[in-house]
Amino acid sequence: xxxxxxxxxxxxxxxxxxxxxxxxxxxxxxxxxxxxxxxxxxxxxxxxxxxxxxxxxxxxxxxxxxxxxxxxxxxxxxxxxxxxxxxxxxxxxxxxxxxxxxxxxxxxxxxxxxxxxxxxxxxxxxxxxxxxxxxxxxxxxxxxxxxxxxxxxxxxxxxxxxxxxxxxxxxxxxxxxxxxxxxxxxxxxxxxxxxxxxxxxxxxxxxxxxxxxxxxxxxxxxxxxxxxxxxxxxxxxxxxxxxxxxxxxxxxxxxxxxxxxxxxxxxxxxxxxxxxxxxxxxxxxxxxxxxxxxxxxxxxxxxxxxxxxxxxxxxxxxxxxxxxxxxxxxxxxxxxxxxxxxxxxxxxxxxxxxxxxxxxxxxxxxxxxxxxxxxxxxxxxxxxxxxxxxxxxxxxxxxxxxxxxxxxxxxxxxxxxxxxxxxxxxxxxxxxxxxxxxxxxxxxxxxxxxxxxxxxxxxxxxxxxxxxxxxxxxxxxxxxxxxxxxxxxxxxxxxxxxxx
Numbered sequence: 136x137x138x139x140x141x142x143x144x145x146x147x148x149x150x151x152x153x154x155x156x157x158x159x160x161x162x163x164x165x166x167x168x169x170x171x172x173x174x175x176x177x178x179x180x181x182x183x184x185x186x187x188x189x190x191x192x193x194x195x196x197x198x199x200x201x202x203x204x205x206x207x208x209x210x211x212x213x214x215x216x217x218x219x220x221x222x223x224x225x226x227x228x229x230x231x232x233x234x235x236x237x238x239x240x241x242x243x244x245x246x247x248x249x250x251x252x253x254x255x256x257x258x259x260x261x262x263x264x265x266x267x268x269x270x271x272x273x274x275x276x277x278x279x280x281x282x283x284x285x286x287x288x289x290x291x292x293x294x295x296x297x298x299x300x301x302x303x304x305x306x307x308x309x310x311x312x313x314x315x316x317x318x319x320x321x322x323x324x325x326x327x328x329x330x331x332x333x334x335x336x337x338x339x340x341x342x343x344x345x346x347x348x349x350x351x352x353x354x355x356x357x358x359x360x361x362x363x364x365x366x367x368x369x370x371x372x373x374x375x376x377x378x379x380x381x382x383x384x385x386x387x388x389x390x391x392x393x394x395x396x397x398x399x400x401x402x403x404x405x406x407x408x409x410x411x412x413x414x415x416x417x418x419x420x421x422x423x424x425x426x427x428x429x430x431x432x433x434x435x436x437x438x439x440x441x442x443x444x445x446x447x448x449x450x451x452x453x454x455x456x457x458x459x460x461x462x463x464x465x466x467x468x469x470x471x472x473x474x475x476x477x478x479x480x481x482x483x484x485x486x487x488x489x490x491x492x493x494x495x496x497x498x499x500x501x502x503x504x505x506x507x508x509x510x511x512x513x514x515x516x517x518x519x520x521x522x523x524x525x526x527x528x529x530x531x532x533x534x535x536x537x538x539x540x541x542x543x544x545x546x547x548x549x550x551x552x553x554x555x556x557x558x559x560x561x562x563x564x565x566x567x568x569x570x571x572x573x574x575x576x577x578x579x580x581x582x583x584x585x586x587x588x589x590x591x592x593x594x595x596x597x598x599x600x601x602x603x604x605x606x607x608x609x610x611x612x613x614x615x616x617x618x619x620x621x622x623x624x625x626x627x628x629x630x631x632x633x634x635x
Contacts, residue, residue: 170194175208179216185222190442194227196234203238207446215252222260226449239279242266245556249275249292261296264288267553268341273309280313287342290352297356304342305360307370308349314356318381320344321363348372404549411545417504419509419537427533430510433568437514440571441564448507448567455503459496466493507565508544508558509537514538 160536168183175191176259177183181198189206196204196217203221210229213219217234227244232253239257240249243265251274261279262269269283271292280296281288287304290311297313303320335554346366348354358376360366422430466489473482516536517526526532547557 179285190446198574215254220256220305222415236260239263242269246270248278250271251275251292256280265555271309289340291343303344305345305349306342306347306349307352307354309352311352311354312356315354315358315360317346317360317362319346319362321365322346322366323364355440374544404551408545411549412541414505415479415512415541415545417536418505419512419541420534422506422509423533423537431533432514432572433510433519434514435517436568436571437564438510440568444561444567444571445564446567447570448563448565451570452504452563455500459493459500462496463493466490503566503569504562507563507569509541510565510568511561512540512544513537514540515543519543 138386144217168185169188171190173191174193174620175189176195177187177198177200179197183198183200183202186202187200187204187206189204189208191206192209194208194211196211196213196219198216198541199220201220203224204219205224207226207292209227211225211227212231213223213234213236215233218237220237222238222240223230223236224241225244225267227242229246229248230242230244231250232240232249233250234252235254235256237256239261240255241263245267247264247266247268247269249262249271251272253275255276258278260277262277262281262283264281264283264285266285268285268287268289269281269285270289271277273291277294279294281294281298281485283299284301286302286523287306288298288300288302288304289308290298291308293312295312298311298315298317300315300317300319302318305317305319307315322343341366345364346360346362348358348366348370349366350369352370353372355373357374358368358372359379360376361379361381363381364497366376368376419430429630434442469489470486473485513533513536516539517532519539520526520532520536524532524535544557544561547590548554548561550557572614
């Protein structure tokens with residue numbers, strides 16, 4: 136039970152670890168250097184002091200980055216002479232590492248390759264990967280552990296700590312110093328040909344589903360794996376492997392056999408398409424009926440600033456997700472403390488209040504995710520409908536755009552293995568566009584709001600008029616000899632106490 140609880144907890148935390156690894160909120164705020172454009176290159180003699188934020192098509196690191204690298208690119212490479220003293224937090228199609236990494240490597244995208252020449256200087260450096268293919272070549276060494284999800288993971292190098300993998304294919308031909316916990320597909324299926332056909336990744340060797348430990352592989356601790364069938368284990372094992380039969384296949388770990396399983400896989404795929412289509416259509420129609428103008432307001436931002444919407448949406452959604460999780464954890468801690476203190480009278484009331492808060496925040500989080508994807512569906516559908524039929528501004532075109540966009544997103548987001556990419560991008564882009572519109576509305580309200588009058592009015596007394604100089608220079612009355620005071624008899628002639 137302890138092992139099962141650990142695996143369940145690991146799976147629940149996996150998504151949080153991935154997205155927190157890719158969070159750019161702190162990085163953008165503290166980045167000393169920002170690079171964006173078609174090709175971004177850090178030359179061999181160039182030194183970036185502090186963090187580097189990138190938003191490029193191609194990124195090449197030949198020089199030195201003294202902080203972290205964060206951002207999104209299409210293709211990235213850390214060359215043999217490139218040095219990143221901090222960590223890497225990157226969203227990319229492909230990342231190749233030949234150089235030196237100082238801290239952790241957190242990656243989400245299509246392909247991650249850690250080559251023979253790569254070096255991690257921190258002895259606690261970990262790898263968190265959400266990718267279709269993750270490879271650690273022979274000769275490369277990862278000092279820490281690996282948490283990964285995707286289609287395949289190939290380990291021919293050395294991993295000093297444990298591996299926790301959730302996907303379809305895991306192949307180990309190197310040395311793993313810690314435990315290996317994996318959920319993989321059936322070794323009897325031939326699912327690799329579908330992925331190869333869909334993605335046409337010519338420079339990646341697709342591995343068929345299942346667990347394989349080659350003759351050169353060695354696991355110095357316990358191997359625990361869940362699969363519909365037993366794996367091929369030919370390497371050295373410190374302990375007997377623990378095999379947990381999978382209850383049933385799901386679309387996330389496809390078991391596609393060219394002989395007997397295509398019908399089952401297609402049924403799973405189209406059932407998921409139907410569920411996505413129904414849920415997105417219902418949310419979209421309710422939104423267009425009750426709030427048509429606010430629902431269409433973010434479309435302008437999606438057309439003009441898609442990358443900005445993607446970045447803002449990713450950061451904000453991650454922060455919101457972390458906030459919801461923190462609220463739930465704090466609620467549990469408070470209830471446990473009340474129970475330990477035997478405050479049973481307060482336990483029920485506080486539990487109800489905290490439960491309502493947590494349920495409301497989680498429900499709002501889920502609904503916002505649906506609305507964000509509906510906004511993207513509207514934008515995609517409107518673009519397609521305008522190209523094919525034009526746009527006369529009628530409700531018919533609006534609803535037709537919704538149906539077309541929902542159908543397209545449902546078909547792509549339900550694809551095995553790569554569907555999460557379409558779902559994630561649509562979610563972040565839509566959420567970012569919504570936030571940009573909300574921020575613009577708040578700024579507009581602040582600018583047009585009248586200045587409130589002061590709460591208290593202080594009335595000052597009127598100032599006394601200044602005496603003129605002439606008034607102060609009138610001479611005293613003249614004194615005759617009879618009224619002259621004593622002591623003024625011997626004054627010189629013509630002497631006066633005042634000016635004429």
